[in-house]
Amino acid sequence: MKISVIGAGYVGLTTAACLAEIGHQVFCADSDEQKLAKLRKAEVPFYEPGLSPMLQKSCAAGRLEFGTTEEAIDRSECIFICVGTPPLENGEADLSAIEAVARMIAKRASDYRLVIEKSTVPVQTGSQVRRILMLHSTNSLDYDVASNPEFLREGTAVNDFFHPDRIVVGVESTRAADLLREIYKPVLDKTFTCPVHPNCTKNTDVRFLVTDTNSAELIKHASNSFLAMKISYINMVANLCEVVGADISKVSEGMGLDPRIGRAFLNPGIGFGGFCFPKDLQAFVRMAEKSGCDFSLLREVEKINKLRIERFIEKVRKELWVIRGKRIGVWGLAFKPNTDDVRFAPSLVLLQALLQEGAIISAYDPEATEKAQAVMPNIKYCADAYEAVKGADALLIVTEWEQFRQMDWNKVSSLMESPLIVDGRNMFDPQEIGAKGFRYISVGRESVAPPPSAANAAASSSPSMRHEKQPQDSTV
Numbered sequence: 001m002k003i004s005v006i007g008a009g010y011v012g013l014t015t016a017a018c019l020a021e022i023g024h025q026v027f028c029a030d031s032d033e034q035k036l037a038k039l040r041k042a043e044v045p046f047y048e049p050g051l052s053p054m055l056q057k058s059c060a061a062g063r064l065e066f067g068t069t070e071e072a073i074d075r076s077e078c079i080f081i082c083v084g085t086p087p088l089e090n091g092e093a094d095l096s097a098i099e100a101v102a103r104m105i106a107k108r109a110s111d112y113r114l115v116i117e118k119s120t121v122p123v124q125t126g127s128q129v130r131r132i133l134m135l136h137s138t139n140s141l142d143y144d145v146a147s148n149p150e151f152l153r154e155g156t157a158v159n160d161f162f163h164p165d166r167i168v169v170g171v172e173s174t175r176a177a178d179l180l181r182e183i184y185k186p187v188l189d190k191t192f193t194c195p196v197h198p199n200c201t202k203n204t205d206v207r208f209l210v211t212d213t214n215s216a217e218l219i220k221h222a223s224n225s226f227l228a229m230k231i232s233y234i235n236m237v238a239n240l241c242e243v244v245g246a247d248i249s250k251v252s253e254g255m256g257l258d259p260r261i262g263r264a265f266l267n268p269g270i271g272f273g274g275f276c277f278p279k280d281l282q283a284f285v286r287m288a289e290k291s292g293c294d295f296s297l298l299r300e301v302e303k304i305n306k307l308r309i310e311r312f313i314e315k316v317r318k319e320l321w322v323i324r325g326k327r328i329g330v331w332g333l334a335f336k337p338n339t340d341d342v343r344f345a346p347s348l349v350l351l352q353a354l355l356q357e358g359a360i361i362s363a364y365d366p367e368a369t370e371k372a373q374a375v376m377p378n379i380k381y382c383a384d385a386y387e388a389v390k391g392a393d394a395l396l397i398v399t400e401w402e403q404f405r406q407m408d409w410n411k412v413s414s415l416m417e418s419p420l421i422v423d424g425r426n427m428f429d430p431q432e433i434g435a436k437g438f439r440y441i442s443v444g445r446e447s448v449a450p451p452p453s454a455a456n457a458a459a460s461s462s463p464s465m466r467h468e469k470q471p472q473d474s475t476v
């Protein structure tokens, strides 16, 4: 099928490349000339595992092309709108880019178009798009508007496209439902060659859920807000664990064994970030309020999330006493691993606060350095994780990149001024890392001091957390 995708951000570009990979003829548009220039050379302007080789393959085969929005409208019957919906000052989603595209479609297209919203939008956006199409249509355009919310996660977006838990389509006509089923047929029938797993046996039964447009739009916002709520919930339970001497890892495990709860998204830490959860939560609350529904439950979720950074810094303060002049090594800047995205990343708020208190920061991230540097130029960015801890009074773990599990801990310890780790992502077993000679503070678990032989004067003289244990010897 001929398909156009308007907007080449994380969602749009991944969707375009994946649709081309399953055999469609895809035209992807973006208004940013610089981005287009890169894409025309088959270069991906951000880091997303697996995307680049797939995109290069489809471009070379002529199945994926890039150009302007006008061309995208002319080329295909089915048009995915994947433009940005950033937050306004009041938390509502800014839908001006969606409106502009709808208007352009109305003015340009002369025969049938299926306009599919993929950007995350508030409920009833589809009705507004329909209204714009009707209002501005100059060529008696025949159209359908559908909602096909995107559930892909950054870092695993390609995998999520090929192996979705569900495909949701919100439609108002059988024609639109049939076209969308046709688009996703290769995924539903599993007739594609999986670019992620060799000899792939996944996708036995993907549910294709057809709803009305309002319900589909709501499914997306309600899902993201629910997941955000799960994270804030477990973060509060983690706070309680720290006070009463329980272990959040065990609590999450025990809760997650109940299939009604599930283990996913019960990892406590320094809070959720990224371009989806924080803005979607705000937009959902605003939309509910405008509709006369008091969703203050979600306001609490947001509030709890904002307090995560302060609580984390409080742990650092407790350990270092004075932050001014202290050297702090930071591992991880991206809002989560396997992405270079720092939008609404907890790291930015954390580092800004530490800078204000006079800390000297050296940070390392495997992929996000360039993007972090653009918004926070006044810290030192390091070429590797070891450089970031040179002379450090503390190491803060902010993003749980897999490579941080494979470190030479003797080297890390010898490079640091004082072997103190404050881990915002619970990457390590406290006992094991303590046995390596580190004082280790994490989230919702006991703090661990190194065994007496490895103890370092600075660490042992620092004010201790409650429920502190001496580790048994073991390896990390």
Ligand code: UDX
Pocket: 150, 151, 152, 153, 154, 155, 224, 227, 231, 264, 265, 266, 267, 268, 269, 270, 271, 272, 273, 274, 275, 276, 277, 335, 336
């Ligand atoms: C999210 C949704 O998962 C996805 O379905 C939607 O399409 C877009 O928004 P994404 O923002 O890529 O995806 O990341 P996700 O993996 O959901 O994580 C979001 C944030 O929550 C990250 O900052 C992550 O570190 C944090 N998180 C996640 C936790 O703090 N604890 C958890 O248990 C899970």
